[in-house]
Amino acid sequence: MRLLSGASDECEPEWCDSEDPLFILYTSGSTGKPKGVLHTVSGYMLYVATTFKLVFDYQPDDVYWCTADIGWITGHSYITYGPLANGATSVLFEGLPTYPDVSRMWEIVDKYQVTKFYTAPTAIRLLMKYGSEPVQKYNRESLKVLGTVGEPINPEAWQWYYSVVGEKRCPVVDTFWQTETGGHVVTLILSIVPAILNESGEELEGPCEGYLVFKQPWPGVMRTVYGNHQRFETTYFKKFPGYYVSGDGCRRDKDGYYWITGRMDDMLNVSGHLLSTAEVESALGEHAAVAEAAVVSRLHPVKGESLYCFVTLTDGVGFNRTLEAELKKQVREKIGAIATPDFIQNAPSLPKTRSGKIMRRVLRKIARNEQDLGDLSTLADSSVIEQLFLNRCCGAV
Numbered sequence: 001m002r003l004l005s006g007a008s009d010e011c012e013p014e015w016c017d018s019e020d021p022l023f024i025l026y027t028s029g030s031t032g033k034p035k036g037v038l039h040t041v042s043g044y045m046l047y048v049a050t051t052f053k054l055v056f057d058y059q060p061d062d063v064y065w066c067t068a069d070i071g072w073i074t075g076h077s078y079i080t081y082g083p084l085a086n087g088a089t090s091v092l093f094e095g096l097p098t099y100p101d102v103s104r105m106w107e108i109v110d111k112y113q114v115t116k117f118y119t120a121p122t123a124i125r126l127l128m129k130y131g132s133e134p135v136q137k138y139n140r141e142s143l144k145v146l147g148t149v150g151e152p153i154n155p156e157a158w159q160w161y162y163s164v165v166g167e168k169r170c171p172v173v174d175t176f177w178q179t180e181t182g183g184h185v186v187t188l189i190l191s192i193v194p195a196i197l198n199e200s201g202e203e204l205e206g207p208c209e210g211y212l213v214f215k216q217p218w219p220g221v222m223r224t225v226y227g228n229h230q231r232f233e234t235t236y237f238k239k240f241p242g243y244y245v246s247g248d249g250c251r252r253d254k255d256g257y258y259w260i261t262g263r264m265d266d267m268l269n270v271s272g273h274l275l276s277t278a279e280v281e282s283a284l285g286e287h288a289a290v291a292e293a294a295v296v297s298r299l300h301p302v303k304g305e306s307l308y309c310f311v312t313l314t315d316g317v318g319f320n321r322t323l324e325a326e327l328k329k330q331v332r333e334k335i336g337a338i339a340t341p342d343f344i345q346n347a348p349s350l351p352k353t354r355s356g357k358i359m360r361r362v363l364r365k366i367a368r369n370e371q372d373l374g375d376l377s378t379l380a381d382s383s384v385i386e387q388l389f390l391n392r393c394c395g396a397v
């Protein structure tokens with residue numbers, strides 16, 4: 001109160017150039033070092049304000065709730081900038097969907113009469129496990145639109161979201177986008193002219209599968225990788241000149257719908273957050289006990305993918321629970337809680353090609369216990385495979 005009494009009612013705006021930097025958000029890069037994605041004042045704000053209004057059909061009497069964390073891009077674009085620029089009534093939530101109980105989300109929907117709800121498939125899969133009773137305890141008649149973001153939504157999760165949460169009344173709007181795109185670029189309502197290319201960069205027609213690219217620029221696209229414009233050009237525009245390359249694979253069906261199939265590079269999608277295998281490997285490699293590390297994804301019923309790490313230890317170091325816990329902690333501290341490995345396997349040696357490249361494709365199969373390893377003709381020493389299968393971590397997650 002004391003401070004308020006001395007404060008002015010006026011808050012002079014700070015005039016900015018439309019291309020002044022607005023924020024930098026770091027996102028994983030397939031070469032390991034995170035990229036500082038730089039967005040600018042006008043283009044980004046205009047884009048998130050417009051996509052927010054159109055994709056969720058925001059109306060003045062709506063109550064909107066996006067469950068994301070404000071620190072990630074979804075929170076920046078669709079909790080902070082997009083809704084605020086529209087003067088939207090929003091619910092801000094800090095907490096867990098399972099605390100104090102698994103009805104938390106629906107209790108909030110009921111309490112604030114939420115009309116537009118935006119969450120991630122990982123949250124849906126988590127809540128689905130507890131069945132429909134915790135959802136049905138609360139009234140969800142206010143809901144009109146259900147949004148999803150962050151990773152492909154699997155059919156079971158879609159059905160549950162549509163039927164149980166939305167009582168088959170609410171359209172489910174899947175929104176594909178990236179930290180780099182600033183806002184939605186493929187949705188059922190609006191899209192930024194997507195195309196699908198084959199490996200030689202030819203645009204495919206009709207039903208097909210290949211690289212998802214965009215043919216036109218849009219206001220919210222990132223302007224640079226902070227401090228490394230060259231990397232910006234190389235990562236997004238070099239592989240297929242004239243297109244923005246998303247890095248994701250995509251399938252188009254006979255009805256013209258786009259199905260995102262996942263990353264085409266060494267990236268993992270854990271609970272809707274992108275991580276690069278290289279980033280986790282270098283965090284593990286910084287531990288004195290680790291000589292070499294290779295990280296692959298293993299499918300996870302809730303998180304979509306989880307981290308399965310193979311570590312070769314330095315001479316004379318033994319593998320035990322304490323070391324395993326230390327390594328998990330190391331990754332967690334270096335990258336963040338989302339990157340905490342689910343499995344760490346002791347790998348006295350790793351499968352490599354004769355030129356010394358780690359064969360991640362083979363490790364991925366071992367992690368998933370798939371015996372059919374495909375073509376192993378480039379493998380330098382095949383005896384390592386048997387050993388790795390024997391030492392697999394098979395616990396359920």
Ligand code: WTA
Nearest residue numbers: 149150151152175176177178179248260274
């Ligand atoms: C994935 C999050 C399928 C994709 C907004 C993309 C999706 C990466 C979807 C970006 C979706 C995001 N369907 N996959 N609706 N939305 N992705 O930068 O692999 O954290 O490249 O941005 O998430 O993750 P980011």
